[in-house]
Amino acid sequence: xxxxxxxxxxxxxxxxxxxxxxxxxxxxxxxxxxxxxxxxxxxxxxxxxxxxxxxxxxxxxxxxxxxxxxxxxxxxxxxxxxxxxxxx
Amino acid sequence: xxxxxxxxxxxxxxxxxxxxxxxxxxxxxxxxxxxxxxxxxxxxxxxxxxxxxxxxxxxxxxxxxxxxxxxxxxxxxxxxxxxxxxxxxxxxxxxxxxxxxxxxxxxxxxxxxxxxxxxxxxxxxxxxxxxxxxxxxxxxxxxxxxxxxxxxxxxxxxxxxxxxxxxxxxxxxxxxxxxxxxxxxxxxxxxxxxxxxxxxxxxxxxxxxxxxxxxxxxxxxxxxxxxxxxxxxxxxxxxxxxxxxxxxxxxxxxxxxxxxxxxxxxxxxxxxxxxxxxxxxxxxxxxxxxxxxxxxxxxxxxxxxxxxxxxxxxxxxxxxxxxxxxxxxxxxxxxxxxxxxxxxxxxxxxxxxxxxxxxxxxxxxxxxxxxxxxxxxxxxxxxxxxxxxxxxxxxxxxxxxxxxxxxxxxxxxxxxxxxxxxxxxxxxxxxxxxxxxxxxxxxxxxxxxxxxxxxxxxxxxxxxxxxxxxxxxxxxxxxxxxxxxxxxxxxxxxxxxxxxxxxxxxxxxxxxxxxxxxxxxxxxxxxxxxxxxxxxxxxxxxxxxxxxxxxxxxxxxxxxxxxxxxxxxxxxxxx
Numbered sequence: 001x002x003x004x005x006x007x008x009x010x011x012x013x014x015x016x017x018x019x020x021x022x023x024x025x026x027x028x029x030x031x032x033x034x035x036x037x038x039x040x041x042x043x044x045x046x047x048x049x050x051x052x053x054x055x056x057x058x059x060x061x062x063x064x065x066x067x068x069x070x071x072x073x074x075x076x077x078x079x080x081x082x083x084x085x086x087x088x
Numbered sequence: 089x090x091x092x093x094x095x096x097x098x099x100x101x102x103x104x105x106x107x108x109x110x111x112x113x114x115x116x117x118x119x120x121x122x123x124x125x126x127x128x129x130x131x132x133x134x135x136x137x138x139x140x141x142x143x144x145x146x147x148x149x150x151x152x153x154x155x156x157x158x159x160x161x162x163x164x165x166x167x168x169x170x171x172x173x174x175x176x177x178x179x180x181x182x183x184x185x186x187x188x189x190x191x192x193x194x195x196x197x198x199x200x201x202x203x204x205x206x207x208x209x210x211x212x213x214x215x216x217x218x219x220x221x222x223x224x225x226x227x228x229x230x231x232x233x234x235x236x237x238x239x240x241x242x243x244x245x246x247x248x249x250x251x252x253x254x255x256x257x258x259x260x261x262x263x264x265x266x267x268x269x270x271x272x273x274x275x276x277x278x279x280x281x282x283x284x285x286x287x288x289x290x291x292x293x294x295x296x297x298x299x300x301x302x303x304x305x306x307x308x309x310x311x312x313x314x315x316x317x318x319x320x321x322x323x324x325x326x327x328x329x330x331x332x333x334x335x336x337x338x339x340x341x342x343x344x345x346x347x348x349x350x351x352x353x354x355x356x357x358x359x360x361x362x363x364x365x366x367x368x369x370x371x372x373x374x375x376x377x378x379x380x381x382x383x384x385x386x387x388x389x390x391x392x393x394x395x396x397x398x399x400x401x402x403x404x405x406x407x408x409x410x411x412x413x414x415x416x417x418x419x420x421x422x423x424x425x426x427x428x429x430x431x432x433x434x435x436x437x438x439x440x441x442x443x444x445x446x447x448x449x450x451x452x453x454x455x456x457x458x459x460x461x462x463x464x465x466x467x468x469x470x471x472x473x474x475x476x477x478x479x480x481x482x483x484x485x486x487x488x489x490x491x492x493x494x495x496x497x498x499x500x501x502x503x504x505x506x507x508x509x510x511x512x513x514x515x516x517x518x519x520x521x522x523x524x525x526x527x528x529x530x531x532x533x534x535x536x537x538x539x540x541x542x543x544x545x546x547x548x549x550x551x552x553x554x555x556x557x558x559x560x561x562x563x564x565x566x567x568x569x570x571x572x573x574x575x576x577x578x579x580x581x582x583x584x585x586x587x588x589x590x591x592x593x594x595x596x597x598x599x600x601x602x603x604x605x606x607x608x609x610x611x612x613x614x615x616x617x618x619x620x621x622x623x624x625x626x627x628x629x630x631x632x633x634x635x636x637x638x639x640x641x642x643x644x645x646x647x648x649x650x651x652x653x654x655x656x657x658x659x660x661x662x663x
Binding site: 076 | 162165166168169171172173176177178179204207208211215217218221556557558559562649
């Protein structure tokens with residue numbers, strides 16, 4: 001299954017939001033990929049790949065998940081990417 | 089070397105001026121090639137790499153904690169990214185493959201990192217900073233593998249101007265602002281982590297200098313992080329100006345709204361080294377003095393005299409302000425070796441803060457209160473207003489018990505004729521229970537201070553550290569806002585004043601909302617103070633109150649966020 005999410009954090013998909021996404025993926029039993037308009041899907045368990053996408057705030061990213069936790073990992077990633085504050 | 093005065097131009101990244109002696113700490117530490125060794129056992133190299141990764145993991149974690157204490161949560165998050173790079177499957181695969189092919193571990197690490205570093209380097213903006221992150225992670229691994237530690241950055245002599253080709257974020261975070269007068273690098277830009285760390289730490293910095301910096305080793309240097317210039321062999325007058333120089337944007341006077349309402353803006357500090365930056369950023373006082381640092385990293389509790397000295401120093405730093413000391417706030421998540429701290433299933437709901445202070449740590453609590461009151465007595469009118477607040481209060485009984493311990497301590501001191509000050513007393517509002525008891529608590533104390541990080545975690549039942557529920561851990565959720573509103577109203581009714589010392593207080597976007605809710609004081613990381621003060625001076629209280637009222641009616645966090653954004657946009661258009 002997949003979902004398209006708009007990236008809200010000011011920093012875009014970098015630094016903390018990216019690290020959080022990778023951590024989240026690693027905590028779930030699911031294969032997750034991220035893709036932007038112009039890109040091939042990349043593995044979301046790799047910080048290198050996720051930050052390499054270069055997604056800025058306000059841009060959309062496609063999240064593709066497969067596996068027993070697919071639904072919940074999509075929910076978790078959507079929550080991270082649509083949360084404006086990185087940490088409170 | 090001549091003594092001729094010379095000017096070098098670069099990019100200023102931290103609005104400060106520093107003067108000191110240049111000290112070249114070398115090229116990027118892992119860029120040099122090592123000679124090939126003939127005998128390489130892949131199994132041995134593999135296990136060397138694995139243990140280096142563990143060491144690096146621990147050191148990243150230490151740096152993260154240090155950055156959290158000294159700089160701020162956002163800056164500390166850099167190290168979370170580093171942790172993910174360290175365990176990145178693409179990188180670890182590449183390294184392990186190279187080792188299997190017979191490469192020694194350090195070489196395998198360097199070559200695996202080389203391509204991604206180069207790729208990120210050629211990109212723009214935030215992407216280019218990832219190259220710094222990768223270098224930082226690589227250097228940690230290589231340093232561990234080769235047993236070459238880099239210069240002891242923590243203990244450079246006072247008045248050092250660090251000269252380097254580049255500094256990684258972790259190297260910058262290790263610089264001691266008390267000793268380092270500034271740093272100059274050949275590479276870097278304004279938005280890089282290194283620059284952000286320099287600003288937060290209050291270290292003067294100029295980056296992007298094209299000159300040969302190694303040649304400046306031992307030279308007297310004036311680093312002007314505002315103008316982006318370095319003066320080699322500055323005149324005596326320039327040196328004097330440098331040592332007195334602070335950023336122009338800082339306001340040392342109290343912040344006032346457009347209609348003349350004064351809001352106290354104070355700093356959160358975690359060590360004595362934070363006091364000077366707090367003053368330099370224009371703090372009116374200290375709104376949260378985390379006393380834990382005195383107790384951590386020791387094998388026995390600190391004695392009363394050394395506590396007195398530390399508290400006195402804080403009071404003397406703000407002679408015209410208020411200094412709020414939070415009494416020892418520890419629990420299962422912040423273990424202290426010499427205290428009995430059994431592991432708890434859920435330390436955030438266990439024995440922590442005042443709960444321990446009234447029971448097993450009672451002696452320590454009394455001793456701390458004695459030291460605080462004596463420090464206040466010793467500085468007298470030459471120091472700031474001594475204020476003490478109790479953490480993790482959940483019941484009126486706990487508040488009364490803590491107050492009675494304080495009363496006993498004061499009585500004891502007066503019986504022995506020891507000079508002591510009677511502090512203003514407050515309670516931290518971190519639990520829903522305390523928030524709902526605000527009126528009863530405020531009736532018994534002088535002030536309340538809301539810790540939004542914990543309050544949000546307890547109200548929303550979402551742990552601060554758990555990224556999977558990060559969306560819930562946001563103070564803009566309506567129930568949190570409504571509790572804030574209730575606490576302020578209840579406290580004011582009892583003639584107590586109310587402050588906030590959570591991260592929310594330092595977020596300039598929320599300043600209008602917090603002013604509208606009626607907060608009397610906001611306390612934050614020093615670095616946020618200039619912007620929040622600036623924000624306050626543009627606010628009209630009546631308008632802010634309207635905003636707060638409107639946000640309190642929202643049903644969802646989404647509505648709150650949208651309304652807040654609309655309001656900010658409207659204000660910008662309107663002015």
